[in-house]
Amino acid sequence: MKTIQGVLWDNDGVLVNTEQLFYESNRDLLLPYGIDLTPKQFFDWFLDNNYGAWHVLLGQGHAIELVERLRAERTVLFAQRLRQAPGLAMPGIGQVLAALRPHVAMGVVTSAYAQHFQISHAATGMLQHFDFVLTREMYGESKPAPDGYQLGLQRLGLAAADCVAVEDSPRGLRAARAAGLECIIVRNHMNREHAFDDAFCVVESSAELGAVLASFVPGMAPAHPLPPRKLEAFL
Numbered sequence: 001m002k003t004i005q006g007v008l009w010d011n012d013g014v015l016v017n018t019e020q021l022f023y024e025s026n027r028d029l030l031l032p033y034g035i036d037l038t039p040k041q042f043f044d045w046f047l048d049n050n051y052g053a054w055h056v057l058l059g060q061g062h063a064i065e066l067v068e069r070l071r072a073e074r075t076v077l078f079a080q081r082l083r084q085a086p087g088l089a090m091p092g093i094g095q096v097l098a099a100l101r102p103h104v105a106m107g108v109v110t111s112a113y114a115q116h117f118q119i120s121h122a123a124t125g126m127l128q129h130f131d132f133v134l135t136r137e138m139y140g141e142s143k144p145a146p147d148g149y150q151l152g153l154q155r156l157g158l159a160a161a162d163c164v165a166v167e168d169s170p171r172g173l174r175a176a177r178a179a180g181l182e183c184i185i186v187r188n189h190m191n192r193e194h195a196f197d198d199a200f201c202v203v204e205s206s207a208e209l210g211a212v213l214a215s216f217v218p219g220m221a222p223a224h225p226l227p228p229r230k231l232e233a234f235l
Contacts, residue, residue, distance in 0.1 A: 004216040006156040006163035011110035013168035016088040016120045025078040047169040082119040089124040092206030097129040108133040109148040144171040149179035
């Protein structure tokens with residue numbers, strides 16, 4: 001049975017329900033230019049890969065200056081929508097963090113910039129559970145590169161074999177695996193159709209996630225135990 005001393009967490013789509021807002025911010029900015037960004041395109045271009053939708057604008061002959069202006073406008077629009085959104089915390093995730101905190105070290109490795117991260121957590125109460133947060137400005141290449149997770153392991157002072165990552169995107173999974181981490185994937189409406197073949201396991205809820213993580217910590221009882229056969233299916 002695997003045991004762990006540390007957990008590294010993705011943010012958007014795992015801790016906070018922000019990916020739909022980011023999708024809508026991109027879609028609404030691109031629509032005046034004849035680009036109707038679909039949820040499938042968003043998943044493929046932003047969550048599976050890391051090239052966004054700017055290549056479509058450039059392919060239409062628009063100048064790079066337009067891309068830079070829209071990128072800046074997106075930063076402002078997304079921040080506004082985060083401030084306006086009620087209850088961004090993923091259901092049940094606060095209880096999972098609180099149960100784990102006395103037993104393991106934890107950090108956040110996110111592709112979000114500090115401004116958006118701070119807004120999204122203004123009212124979640126989660127940050128008390130983490131030893132550190134690494135936002136996009138704080139490490140080299142973004143996911144799927146392993147840079148963020150490698151720095152996270154250094155900050156934890158632990159080997160990859162003694163930790164797990166929690167993610168919801170294919171590029172986040174590839175980043176974690178490239179850093180030597182086992183990775184648990186949490187299902188949400190954005191990633192429902194993706195297979196995640198390289199994940200340690202795929203869970204459907206915070207309760208399942210908490211039970212799997214608790215099984216890695218000797219002597220820790222999950223807040224919401226799963227039936228033994230269901231837990232065995234993950235392990």
